[in-house]
Amino acid sequence: MNSKRQFDDLLLGSIELFCLAAELASFTAAAMAAGVTPAAVSRSVSRLEERMGVRLFVRTTRQIRLTDAGRAYFEQCREALSQLVDAERQATGQQSEPAGPLRISMPTPYAHYRVLPLLPAFRARYPRVQVDAHISNRNIDFAEEGYDLAIRGRAPVDSNLIARKLEDAELTLVATPEYLSRNGTPTSLEDLKHHECIQFERPSTGRRISWTFRRGDETVELITDGGYSSGGDVLGGVTLARNGAGLFQTYRFVVQRDLRDGTLVEVLPALGGASRPFVLLYPHGRHLSLRVRCFVDFLVEKLAHDTRGRNGRR
Template identity: 40%
Template sequence: MGRFEAMAVFVKVAEAGSLSAAGRELGLSLTSVSRQLAALEEQLGTRLVLRTTRRLALTEAGRLYHEQARHILGEVAEAEQALTAPESAPTGRLHVSAPTLIGRLKLAPLLPEFLARHPGLAIDLTLTDRPVDLVEDGIDLAIRIGRLPDSSLVMRRLGGIRMRICAAPDYLAHCGEPAVPEDLAGHDCVVFATVPGPISWPFQTAAGRVMVPVTARLRANDLDAAVAAALAGAGLVRAPSWQVADLVAAGRLVPVLAAYERPSAPVQALFLPSRLLSPKIRLFADFLAERWAGRDFGHEAEEGSA
């Protein structure tokens, strides 16, 4: 019995919910499916499936192995497709992860166009502001913002985001406008953060990049909520300039410390080195690079082109 064949049988059993249903889909007898599953469990030295007379359930090891096996089988199929039929239209499901705000406002509106171009593909989009593990979470391509530490992941720059610090006019009238980053020590700040702990905001000075601690009177794990609080006068907020561009143009928010803004943070596509040959990932990364064209979203928004 080949390991990949047994792995495919197990994945089908897990997804079909029974040995007999898996056998029908695979064109195998119930005895053959049962034998291959038992042999796989023996090779792995652990039980993958709990079988009773009425139902089938995966063990904890089975759930973990199912996710990994499904990912591996998908990679093998795509590698074979890339080598044997490089000109054929790709098919399958693409699992994409992105930060919530840029995913909702900048990525999701592009997906109908991509799907129309490639009718054989489907997309599962996960929007989250927590770091994802591409292997454990089954993600084919993740969009990340900011400079990342060295890793084994393949990174492709797609664009940039410029951050801006703003406050409501009433707040500035009452508390004054900071002239230099160090003035933030005397101000209330509305902070976007997904984990607890001290917060510092980065600035660009003549001496280079500096990190300035801020007082987080209000902390939110959603940027829309943070901007809404700043609009109501809760304090200074640091947000993507394209998110606050309309509010600034309407005079509802006032930018401060513009002379100390950092250069654009890169927006990057990340994927595993083993996915370099995947046609669907390559097509999607090319599509985003084409549509975003290395733009600085901050400048784009300020110019009214998005």
């Protein structure tokens, strides 16, 4: 084993200042946060660049931006510093109380109807964790944007991501009683050709999403048509359906209150039961801090309990 020190105090301090500058995208903001001068931050970054022989930032008079090498280095350094903090807490007996920021990206329907309602209970249990919830249907870059977790409606193509399934969310086809009174109630998939079928376009591709049904043991994918299209946010299609624009297929958890109150009616229930998965994503090989592990366990526990409750009411 090489007994020579690889990192002295000055170098470790430089790494901390580099990570601050990367997170805040500013030498000045990093200096204010650390209680040093902007020149000290600049010298620390230059020290690291000279040591490794690579540029970590592209600097202009107005802003700084991580290079590709800088993004990769920042991701690894951030994880290493997080592990050091966790190790210190564990050694001093503070590991039982998670603390610090937690950044999570979620699609709009899952955020509004699944995760956001649970956050007050999570923070009541872990008050020292600050949750930054980013609500969007676009894919995020973990390394560049600094997220701890993401929730998405399908398994990842990226093999560098670990996926943990949260649930299979049931789909249902709905319309208002007024729409069905005006246009008739479909009794078969063929009937859908004669109805206003509200479309949703997948944000990543711009393509219309097919509707999914269950016919016995068979899954049926159906391309529908209509004069309304919602892109980017599936809740746009739900709002159109609630206002009598036509038929729309969405997640049951989004419209379960409407179905209970009678403001929406389930259409073709005999062909229901199809579902789509929601998965929790994080980078492969990343050390999960205590606050992230506690959030993952909390979310899985609460969603499993809710799913069992819904299944039991059927």
